[in-house]
Amino acid sequence: MKSLGSIRRSFAPWADASAKPYISFDNITKKFGDFTAVDSLSLDIYEREFFALLGASGCGKSTLLRMLAGFEAPTSGRILLDGQDLAGIPPYRRPVNMMFQSYALFPHMSVEQNIAFGLKQDGMAKADIEKRVGEMLKLVKLEQFAKRKPHQLSGGQxxxxxxxxxxxxxxxxxxLDEPLGALDKKLREETQFELVDLQYDLGLTFIVVTHDQEEAMTMADRIAILDKGEVVQVATPAEIYEAPGSRFVADFVGTVNLIEGELKGRENGVARIEDGQGLTILAxxxxxxxxxxRVWFAIRPEKIKVSAAKPDKTDSNAAEGEIYDIAYLGDMTIFHIRLDDGRIVKASTMNSARVSQELLTWHDRAWISFRPDSGVVLTR
Amino acid sequence: MTGSWTRFNIVSIVAGFAFLYLPIVLLVVYSFNESKLVTVWAGFSTKWYFELFNNRGLLDAAWVTARVALVSATVATVLGTLAALTLTRYTRFHGRVLFSGMVFAPLVMPEVITGLSLLLLFVAIGLDRGFVTVTLAHITFSMCFVAVVVQSRLLSFDRSLEEAAMDLGAPPVKTFFAITLPVIMPAIVSGWMLAFTLSLDDLVIASFTSGPGATTLPMKIYSQVRLGVTPEINAVCTILIAIVTVGVVAASILNKRREVQRQRDAQAAMRS
Structure with a gap:
């Protein structure tokens, strides 16, 4: 993980205008009867990228993956892999492999036979197959399970x-189609890091489909958020989280407070927003x-400060209310604060000290405040 | 309350088993009868079994039945499996409803009608009745049973197994033989066994479609019984019952063992 951090910082082919995309979805549409699963979608993915397709079920992310694997043909549009048009190439001749959500292990074959299956199809020499299978077993730490059948393994295995x-x-x-969906939470978190390491070590391009935003955030270099068969935003996890392009994205990834208001003017690059209920926001x-x-000011709960004491400056970016709900999660505490105009604002505080100096509890009066650079202004 | 041995429970169990098995027990017991008269007990003897092995007619019939059953079950299994594959996989072809209806109609068709219509067909096309016609007839009706058994397995078959095989580079035909067939094999085997048993049992359709030289065992037994039941027939039937019983018991023990082994493996996997 040490090396990964520094490498990843310099890895940004999407920002490089001269870089050639490795996989291109070019204006892809896929219809199943009257239902449009994917709607004129274009997307570029670069070599060695760990790319995540994130969306709710039915958003078209799996269909996109299945079209790349060759199990579905696009109704219109082209898919290019390394410059080659994949149209008409059957799944068994495509240089892509897929890990299925159900794992789809062959029940009548042992672990090593399962791993060797694809190599056999390529007509690889027996000795080479054995060697490769050995490497693979070592890679996933299953050497002692080589002779077992799938039903003799646990879910993680x-x-x-x-x-x-x-x-x-x-x-x-x-x-990878929901690769960790069937694992329990703890195992899932471990495996996320293992997948990232594996992808880096093998130098492969990974495309993962998931509905779990945490999974996408942990693993991916870039995330494409899909909704109703269209790409809503493609960006790095940090950009998606800190600079969402729309209310949909802001709300889909993480928790967000959306405050509606009117942009009144700008001064030295700082926008002044008034919500018409007494709150002035400088952003x-x-x-x-x-x-x-008409704009929406989007601010994440952890960027809102909660205090019993009145902030120094209350003419903007501050409001008073009453603590309405508290959720103590151990590492952090989530407050729901009902402002005096009735709106509920979510704020969270890291519990970085074991004993809190300022104990806030239900029905206490409290102030919320935030800095002008803590949120983004959305127009959509 | 449940599971206790009340008097009512005992009586109903005894009555139920007696109703089901008394005739068979009687048949078996009388096959060891010394007397030539079936209904009069005259002491234990196995002489009818030895007699049986000198009865060319019965032995020939048994041989014909075995051949017919083997051939028809095998062909019916191939055809039935293909029908099941077509019906589950190509769900949107023209006339699918008609086809599936026609495949399953013989299941509920009275045997007399199946037999009669086959007879008319064979006569019309000038096919001499004998081994071939009985076998064809048996293929026709047992194929539907195979199709039903295999189809129910295919409906629960995870298609992603086939996709995974293709994804790993296996063309469709290779995928079918390397993945699909082995996975649905148990259903195909039980389909074959069902077809085999149906062919072994059949009297009505065989009577319509058989000819000289191709008398099956059920036909032979039936014709002999009309002349009077001999202990020899009891002996044949006892042997048939023994074969079927051994087959069924062996199959269920094997199944049970595999199931137990599977559960043990799964539990071991969860622990590790």
Whole structure:
């Protein structure tokens, strides 16, 4: 993980205008009868990228993956892999492999036979197959389970076999359909890091489909948020979280407070927003919103300060209310504060000290406040 | 309350088993009868079994039945499996409803009608009745049973197994033989066994479609019984019962063992 951090910081081919995309979805539409699963979608993915397709079920993310694997054909549009149009190439001739959500392990074959299956199809020499299978078993730490059948394995072990089988052929691109969906929470968190390490070590391009935003945030270099068959935003996890492009994205990833108001004017790059109920917001990051626009100020709960004492400055970015709900999660505490005008604002505080100096409890009067650079102004 | 041995429970169990098995027990007991008269007990003897092995007619019939059953069960299994595959996989072809209806109609069709219509067909096309026609007839009706058994397995088959195989580089035909077939094999085997048993049992359709030289065992037994039941027939039937019983018991023990082994493996996997 040490090396990963520094490497990742310099890894940004999407920001490089001269970089050539490795996989291109070019104006792809897929219809199932009257239902449009994917709607004129275009997307570029770069070599060695760990890319996540994130969306609720039915948003078209799995269909996109299945079109890349060759199980579905696009109704219109092209998919390019390394410059080659994939149209008409059957799944068994595509240089991509897929890890299935159900793992799809062959029940009548042992672990090593499962892993060797793809290699055999390539007509690889027997000795080479044995060597590669050995490497793969070592990679996923299942050496002593080589002779077992899938039903003799636990869920986590099956997941590893599926992973080993799908990377055994060294595909150009590995597709992962909800790869961790069937694991319990703790195992899922461990496996997320293992997948990232594996992807880095093998130098492959990974495309993962998930509905779990935490999973996407942990693993991916970039995330595409999909909604109703369209890409809503493509960006790095930090950009998605801190600079969402729309209310949908802000609300889909993480928790957010959306305060509606009117942009009154700008002064030295700082926008002044009034919500018409007495709250004035000064925001630095106002994008292209113009005075007179109806806008939404989006601010994450952890960027709101809660205090019993009145802040120094109360004419902007501050409001008073009453503590309405408290959720103590151990590492942090979440407050729901009912402002005097009735709106509920969510705020969270890290419990970085074991004993809190200032104890706030239900029905206490409290102030919320935030800095001008803590939130973003959205026009959509 | 449940599971206790009340008097009512005992009586109903005894009565139920007696109703089901008394005739068979009687048949078996009388096969060891010394007397030539079936209904008069004259001491224990196995002489009818030895007699049986000198009865060419019965032995020939048994041989014909075995051949018919083997061939028809095998062909019916291939055809039935293909039908099941078509019906579950290609769900949107033209005339699917008609086809599936027609495949399953013989299940409820009175045997007399199946037999009669096959007879008419064979006569119409000038096919001499004998081994071939009985076998064809048996294929026709047992194929539907195979199709039903295999289809129910295919409906619960995880298609992503096939997709995974193709994704790993296996073309469709290879995928079918390397993945689909082995996975649905148990259903195909039980389909075959069902077809085999149906063919072994059949009297009505065989009577319509068989000819000289191709008398099956059920036909032979039936014709002999019309002339009077001999202990020899009891002996044949006892042997048939023994074969079927051994087959059924062996199959269920094997199944049970595999199931227990599977559960043990799964538990071991969860612990590790």
């Amino acid at each position: 099956r997941q590893r076999v599926a992973l080993a089988r799908s990377v055994a052929k060294r595909p150009k691109v590995l597709l 630095e990051d106002a994008g292209d919103a113009a005075p007179g626009n």
